[in-house]
Amino acid sequence: MARTTGSHSDITGPRVRAAALSLFAQHGFAAVSMRQIAKDVGVQAGALYNYTPDKQSLLFDLMQTHMQELLEARAEAFEEGSAMARLEAFTRFHIRFHSQRPEEVFIAYMELRNLTPENFARIEGLRRRYEDELEAILQAGVGEGLFAVSDTKIATLAVIAMLTGVNTWYREGGRLSLDEVERIYWDMVRKSVSA
Amino acid sequence: MARTTGSHSDITGPRVRAAALSLFAQHGFAAVSMRQIAKDVGVQAGALYNYTPDKQSLLFDLMQTHMQELLEARAEAFEEGSAMARLEAFTRFHIRFHSQRPEEVFIAYMELRNLTPENFARIEGLRRRYEDELEAILQAGVGEGLFAVSDTKIATLAVIAMLTGVNTWYREGGRLSLDEVERIYWDMVRKSVSA
DNA sequence: GTCTATATGAAGATAGAC
DNA sequence: GTCTATCTTCATATAGAC
Numbered sequence: 272m273a274r275t276t277g278s279h280s281d282i283t284g285p286r287v288r289a290a291a292l293s294l295f296a297q298h299g300f301a302a303v304s305m306r307q308i309a310k311d312v313g314v315q316a317g318a319l320y321n322y323t324p325d326k327q328s329l330l331f332d333l334m335q336t337h338m339q340e341l342l343e344a345r346a347e348a349f350e351e352g353s354a355m356a357r358l359e360a361f362t363r364f365h366i367r368f369h370s371q372r373p374e375e376v377f378i379a380y381m382e383l384r385n386l387t388p389e390n391f392a393r394i395e396g397l398r399r400r401y402e403d404e405l406e407a408i409l410q411a412g413v414g415e416g417l418f419a420v421s422d423t424k425i426a427t428l429a430v431i432a433m434l435t436g437v438n439t440w441y442r443e444g445g446r447l448s449l450d451e452v453e454r455i456y457w458d459m460v461r462k463s464v465s466a
Numbered sequence: 467m468a469r470t471t472g473s474h475s476d477i478t479g480p481r482v483r484a485a486a487l488s489l490f491a492q493h494g495f496a497a498v499s500m501r502q503i504a505k506d507v508g509v510q511a512g513a514l515y516n517y518t519p520d521k522q523s524l525l526f527d528l529m530q531t532h533m534q535e536l537l538e539a540r541a542e543a544f545e546e547g548s549a550m551a552r553l554e555a556f557t558r559f560h561i562r563f564h565s566q567r568p569e570e571v572f573i574a575y576m577e578l579r580n581l582t583p584e585n586f587a588r589i590e591g592l593r594r595r596y597e598d599e600l601e602a603i604l605q606a607g608v609g610e611g612l613f614a615v616s617d618t619k620i621a622t623l624a625v626i627a628m629l630t631g632v633n634t635w636y637r638e639g640g641r642l643s644l645d646e647v648e649r650i651y652w653d654m655v656r657k658s659v660s661a
Numbered sequence: 662g663t664c665t666a667t668a669t670g671a672a673g674a675t676a677g678a679c
Numbered sequence: 680g681t682c683t684a685t686c687t688t689c690a691t692a693t694a695g696a697c
Contacts (some may be wrong), residue, residue, distance in 0.1 A: 279662070299579060302496035304690060318663050320692070381576055384494060425642070425650050432631025433624050440623055447620070455620050463658035474680070499672060512675075513681050521673070666687075672689070679682075 273290040286312045287322045291329050296374035300330050331390040338397035341413060344368055345404060354412030355461070360461050361405055363453045365434045370449060373438050380435075402427055409464060419466040430460055450457045481507050482517045486524050491569035495525050495580045525577060526585040533592035539563055540599060549607030550656070556600055557655050558648045560629045565636050565644060570614040572633070597622055604659060614661040625655055 290311035294303045305326060309316040323329040345368075350360040369376050379398075381392060406427040412418035420426040434456060443454060485506035489498045500521060504511040518524040540563075545555040564571050574593075578586060601622040607613035615621040629651060636647060 283662080299494065299496050302580070303496050305692085306690080314662090315664060316691085317665080317693075321662060325692070384492070385497070396474070422642075422650055423655070425647075426654065428631060428635055429628050429654055431652065432634070433628040436623060436627025447617075452620075455617055456624065458616070459621065459624055459658040462647070462660065463654040465657065478680080500674080509680090510682060512674085512683080515674070516680060608677080662697105664687105664695100665697100666694085668693080670690080673682105673687095675686080676684085677682100679680105 278370050283312065283314065283318075284322045287319055288333060290330070292333055292378065295330065295333070295378045295382065300326075300378075300382045303316045327385075327390070329388060330378075331386060331394075334386070334390075334394050335381050335397070337372065337379050338394060338401075341368060341401060342397060345401065354408055354415050354417050357408045358412065358460065358464070359457055361408060362430075362434060362457045365431070366437055366453050366456060367449065369435060369438055370441050370443075370452075376435070376438055402431065407431060412464065415448070417466060420464050426464060430463070432445070433460070433463075478507065478509065478513075478626070479517045482514055483524070483528060487528055487569050487573065490525065490528070490577065491572045495573075495577045513564075522580075522582060522585070525573075526581060526589075526615065528570070528582070529574050529577070529585075529589050532567065532574050533589060533596070536563060536596060537592065540596065549603055549610050549612050553607065553655065553659070554605045554652055556603060557625075557652045560626070561632055561648050561651060562644065564630060564633055565638075565647075568633050571630070573629075597626065598627060607659065612661060613659045615659050621659060625658070628655070628658075 287308065290308050291303070294307055294311065305319055306316045308329075309319050310424075312319075323332070345364060348360065348364045350357055380395070383394065386394060406423050409418060409423040409426055411421055413420055413423065437452060437456065441447075441449075443449075447455075482503065485503050486498070489502055489506065501511045501515055503524075504514050507514075518527070540559060543555065545552055545561045547555075574589070578589065581589060601618050604613060604615055604618040604621055608615055608618065632647060632651065636642075636644075638644075642650075
């Protein structure tokens, strides 16, 4: 302990990202100024540049971190078993993970066009890896004769779109518990691909 | 015929909306300047204010027109019959209509947060009317014993999310024809709600 | 690490001439 | 109806003091 002014690198950095996350989600990347972020953090705008080289990097960091956390959490939740069991695990994991991070999810989808081409390609690569995990499950299920899906790539995108849609309406403390939501969507997903 | 300068109200107006539509869809409302729109149209920025009181009204007009066209087209495509037949008609209509208007659809979803609260409420009201049409079909199907859906409101949102997701990947001239896309999604929708 | 001050540019919108 | 010119505000980003 010592300095009471300056030297807040370890806490200011995360606070900058948290403020940017919240503001980008609420107003959109292009509509948020560095001054607004600084005000939320409680510093002057110039100080932000100790934590990010520019606004674009701030956005990319948020999206990349989100996608990496998604892939890591998915790897941890991985389950052995039949394609049916794995599909249920994927469905429930997707809903739970995404419902807990509405701001990150919103940004990762809405702000893709504000990434530079290089950054866009990197985020899309991570997203593609996630989609491939679901497609592998569907392919396995077709092989096992459990699923009837004529195009596993399209079915993958259809299922993910349906599940991610939960975020447009689900709010904690609402009419349905997360368990109930998971059950309803799993019921629909299971039927939609079943033989 | 007469004046070669001035007096282009009837063609410049639509051109302003067309340019705004395309630019908003590509870069986002907040990232597009009135000067960019004017440049696309081929006039100076000040001239735009003959066609819209401000940038916000331009966005709202585009979104309101889109939602009204959606509801009108849906009313025209309305079909009698069993809940199953009506659900198929809705599914195919939704995919066809939305795939033909990717820019309008994108804006209507992505730029909701850039509307004033009053304008937001009006757009949401129109969207709600569209959702209610699907929910009525699902409720009828449950009544007929054709569908097994525990929560028609959630199922409505799930189906619409899945169908609208087509726009994230479908491109005319791609691997699949629109007919094939309709068939694949109808197969999944049908199964997902069936008893 | 943060501040103040500033360079540089662009934004939305309006005024008034033609 | 469109132009040029402008008002006013705000943007990102940097420089240099503390």
